Amino acid sequence: xxxxxxxxxxxxxxxxxxxxxxxxTVYFLDMSFTAGMTILLVTAFIQAxxxxxxxxxxxxxxxxxxxxxxxxxxxxxxxxxxxxxxLAMIWDM
Amino acid sequence: MDFFDRFAVPHPSIxxxxxxxxxxxxxxxxIAGLTYxxxxxxxWREWLTxxxxxxxxxxxxxxxxxMLFRGGVDAIMMRAQLAVPDNTLLDAQHYNEIFTTHGxxxxxxxxxxxxxFFMNFVVPLQIGARDVAFPRLNxxxxxxxxxxxxxxxxxxxxxxxxxxxxxxxFPLAGNEFSESVGTNYYMIxxxxxxxxxxxxxxNFITTILKMRAPGMTLMKMPMFTWSALIANVxxxxxxxxxxxxxxxxxxxxxxxxxFFTMDNGGMDMLWANIFWVWGHPEVYILILPAFGIYSEIxxxxxxxxxxxxxxxxxxxxxxSLLSFLVWAHHFFTMGQGALTNSIFSITTMAIAVPTGVxxxxxxLTLRKGKIVFTTPxxxxxxxxxxxxxxxxxxxxxxxxxxxxxxxxxxxLVAHFHNVIIPGVVYAMLAGLHYYWPKMFxxxxxxxxxxxxxxxxSIGFILAFMPMYASGLDGQARRMYTYSEAAxxxxxxxxxxxxxxxxxxxxxxxxxxxxxxTRYESRDISNDPWDARTLEWSTHTPVPEYNFAIxxxxxxxxxxxxxxxxxxxxxxxxxxxxxxxxxSGIPFIMSCIFFVWGFSFIFSLWIPVIVxxxxxFGCMALRSFEQDHGxxxxxxxxxxxxxxxxxx
Ligand code: HEM
Ligand SMILES: [Cu+2]
Numbered sequence: 089x090x091x092x093x094x095x096x097x098x099x100x101x102x103x104x105x106x107x108x109x110x111x112x113t114v115y116f117l118d119m120s121f122t123a124g125m126t127i128l129l130v131t132a133f134i135q136a137x138x139x140x141x142x143x144x145x146x147x148x149x150x151x152x153x154x155x156x157x158x159x160x161x162x163x164x165x166x167x168x169x170x171x172x173x174x175l176a177m178i179w180d181m
Numbered sequence: 182m183d184f185f186d187r188f189a190v191p192h193p194s195i196x197x198x199x200x201x202x203x204x205x206x207x208x209x210x211x212i213a214g215l216t217y218x219x220x221x222x223x224x225w226r227e228w229l230t231x232x233x234x235x236x237x238x239x240x241x242x243x244x245x246x247x248m249l250f251r252g253g254v255d256a257i258m259m260r261a262q263l264a265v266p267d268n269t270l271l272d273a274q275h276y277n278e279i280f281t282t283h284g285x286x287x288x289x290x291x292x293x294x295x296x297x298f299f300m301n302f303v304v305p306l307q308i309g310a311r312d313v314a315f316p317r318l319n320x321x322x323x324x325x326x327x328x329x330x331x332x333x334x335x336x337x338x339x340x341x342x343x344x345x346x347x348x349x350x351f352p353l354a355g356n357e358f359s360e361s362v363g364t365n366y367y368m369i370x371x372x373x374x375x376x377x378x379x380x381x382x383x384n385f386i387t388t389i390l391k392m393r394a395p396g397m398t399l400m401k402m403p404m405f406t407w408s409a410l411i412a413n414v415x416x417x418x419x420x421x422x423x424x425x426x427x428x429x430x431x432x433x434x435x436x437x438x439x440f441f442t443m444d445n446g447g448m449d450m451l452w453a454n455i456f457w458v459w460g461h462p463e464v465y466i467l468i469l470p471a472f473g474i475y476s477e478i479x480x481x482x483x484x485x486x487x488x489x490x491x492x493x494x495x496x497x498x499x500x501s502l503l504s505f506l507v508w509a510h511h512f513f514t515m516g517q518g519a520l521t522n523s524i525f526s527i528t529t530m531a532i533a534v535p536t537g538v539x540x541x542x543x544x545l546t547l548r549k550g551k552i553v554f555t556t557p558x559x560x561x562x563x564x565x566x567x568x569x570x571x572x573x574x575x576x577x578x579x580x581x582x583x584x585x586x587x588x589x590x591x592x593l594v595a596h597f598h599n600v601i602i603p604g605v606v607y608a609m610l611a612g613l614h615y616y617w618p619k620m621f622x623x624x625x626x627x628x629x630x631x632x633x634x635x636x637x638s639i640g641f642i643l644a645f646m647p648m649y650a651s652g653l654d655g656q657a658r659r660m661y662t663y664s665e666a667a668x669x670x671x672x673x674x675x676x677x678x679x680x681x682x683x684x685x686x687x688x689x690x691x692x693x694x695x696x697x698t699r700y701e702s703r704d705i706s707n708d709p710w711d712a713r714t715l716e717w718s719t720h721t722p723v724p725e726y727n728f729a730i731x732x733x734x735x736x737x738x739x740x741x742x743x744x745x746x747x748x749x750x751x752x753x754x755x756x757x758x759x760x761x762x763x764s765g766i767p768f769i770m771s772c773i774f775f776v777w778g779f780s781f782i783f784s785l786w787i788p789v790i791v792x793x794x795x796x797f798g799c800m801a802l803r804s805f806e807q808d809h810g811x812x813x814x815x816x817x818x819x820x821x822x823x824x825x826x827x828x
Binding site for chain 1: 390414418422448450451454455458502505506508509512515516517518520521524525
């Protein structure tokens with residue numbers, strides 16, 4: 089029975105709904121820009137990670153190493169691009 | 182008539198009408214020729230529907246050569262216009278259109294397909310595979326690139342060329358300052374070609390990671406394959422940025438959004454920023470495979486293994502990361518503070534270090550080698566000093582404070598031509614000479630080849646060295662003329678002479694192809710250069726399945742092992758070979774994409790909707806299609822093999 093019931097996926101689904109709800113509070117509650125942005129960023133990254141691991145099976149094959157290297161490489165480049173842009177276009181103008 | 186007015190060229194001239202006539206006549210001649218010689222079936226069966234990586238490679242090569250001439254004509258016209266002060270050969274508008282299309286054609290439609298040609302033709306052979314991982318996707322990549330390129334090229338006879346520079350900076354590229362559809366062509370044509378490139382990136386990473394011959398670990402891959410792997414990794418991370426950027430530009434121009442406008446919260450400088458987030462990695466996408474080709478050629482003709490294999494690989498991995506960390510060096514003067522500029526100055530100078538490591542590795546490979554001066558080797562020997570010069574001026578530009586002096590002058594133009602011509606173009610030409618016998622079964626003439634190299638280098642030095650000087654004297658780039666009092670006349674005249682000499686060099690290459698096709702011996706071995714890697718271990722011409730038996734590999738020079746150390750490459754017996762079927766869908770889908778793009782550019786929304794449905798229809802067709810490929814029987818393999826061996 090335990091093999092038939094996809095506990096991991098169901099829990100993952102519940103958790104991702106929860107994350108969505110938390111993100112939605114930013115719209116409904118009256119909070120500062122910084123607080124709102126922080127909540128959105130944190131929930132977005134956890135959500136993305138959750139999708140990759142639970143629903144896109146990132147860690148389940150022997151290509152695990154390659155997949156995670158790829159994800160981290162992409163993450164580093166994305167962060168560098170975003171923060172570099174903020175630095176050049178806004179913070180240091 | 183109103184409807185048709187939009188297709189008229191906004192700034193017509195005799196030259197444009199002449200080109201229209203020429204294009205029309207060429208199309209008629211091609212159609213008539215194909216019909217007369219009854220070649221339509223052949224064309225469709227053997228080329229338009231092919232999924233064979235070698236044929237797709239050759240089609241990339243033909244497109245690249247075609248575009249080299251289109252871009253070359255642009256270049257000569259620009260140099261002619263600037264040759265004397267106050268010249269009126271071209272007016273300002275024309276000059277703008279020409280430098281814009283020259284840049285885009287040369288980078289995206291000449292250099293890119295040229296490296297795609299090498300990757301397609303060489304990588305599967307070099308890793309001992311029978312094709313790429315996704316052959317049909319590969320055909321789609323090619324046709325998308327091709328349709329994008331053709332769409333871009335009709336711009337100057339239908340609706341007007343883009344004229345805001347190959348970088349297409351906003352606000353100049355916005356509706357306010359670029360009213361014609363030219364910049365729409367830029368957005369859409371590059372978008373279509375870019376999707377093709379992105380798919381190539383995914384395809385080749387998979388191919389290289391998954392389809393290597395038994396025994397070929399990552400650190401036993403030939404250097405060109407390594408460089409292709411790294412270049413494709415950069416493609417996969419950089420091209421999505423371009424796609425998003427072009428989509429945002431399209432939204433601004435055709436749907437009234439305000440990403441890059443100067444009012445309503447838009448930020449015009451953001452275009453320059455995102456453009457170079459893609460743009461700088463792009464120049465490394467071009468140069469790394471070029472480095473790979475040089476590595477193969479230098480080790481083959483120095484008759485020894487490549488010096489410092491591991492440091493070569495290491496420096497490419499570092500370059501792949503660093504190439505994403507330097508983009509702001511393209512706009513040091515845009516107004517950001519000293520902190521930002523210092524950070525990007527340092528990362529930029531850092532990237533010169535791994536590049537330098539590679540130069541030293543080639544020099545040390547040469548040091549104990551027995552050098553054979555063939556044409557490809559001669560190109561490589563001209564590459565090392567000339568490219569180094571370009572790298573050094575790059576480091577000069579990298580100093581942000583000094584860049585205020587160099588930026589947007591001819592000095593910058595000299596720098597990037599100094600890295601791209603000896604770096605990328607020479608590699609392409611060297612590789613063309615090197616791989617020609619494997620593709621077509623005869624060599625290109627060596628005597629003409631070597632003269633061409635000298636001609637190109639002399640022309641190159643005359644054409645670009647004066648620009649360093651006139652740039653420092655203050656000659657701005659992208660200016661269509663200058664007054665006599667400015668004193669740039671002599672320098673620009675020398676440049677023009679140099680450009681003309683280079684043009685003769687390129688014509689000689691065409692002559693060489695013609696001459697060699699007629700007179701060179703067809704009696705050559707499978708390995709005419711005495712090379713070291715697997716692509717030379719199979720027959721010439723290469724059978725469609727590449728290798729009857731997959732080779733067994735023990736080092737990064739498997740063929741050399743087999744020739745000198747008694748290593749056995751092909752063990753075991755023939756087995757039936759599984760091959761993919763040809764398919765017309767990639768071609769048809771790309772044609773639909775062409776119509777889609779054209780309609781989009783002119784905001785003809787009904788055809789856009791219809792063709793969008795068509796595109797999805799093609800994808801749906803593919804999803805429900807049952808196609809398990811076909812088998813080549815052992816008997817057929819035996820026949821082909823005895824035939825090829827007998828010849
Ligand atoms: C040694 C490594 C290199 C360094 C330090 C370097 C540095 C720079 C800098 C600082 C600029 C911007 C200058 C300005 O706009 O004022 C620049 C422009 C450029 N570089 Fe390099 N570069 C290097 C190698 C390359 C290579 C290998 C290529 C191409 C294969 C290349 C192609 C270009 C192009 C196309 C531009 C200018 C494009 C434009 O503004 O239209 N560079 N380089
Ligand atoms: Cu750059």
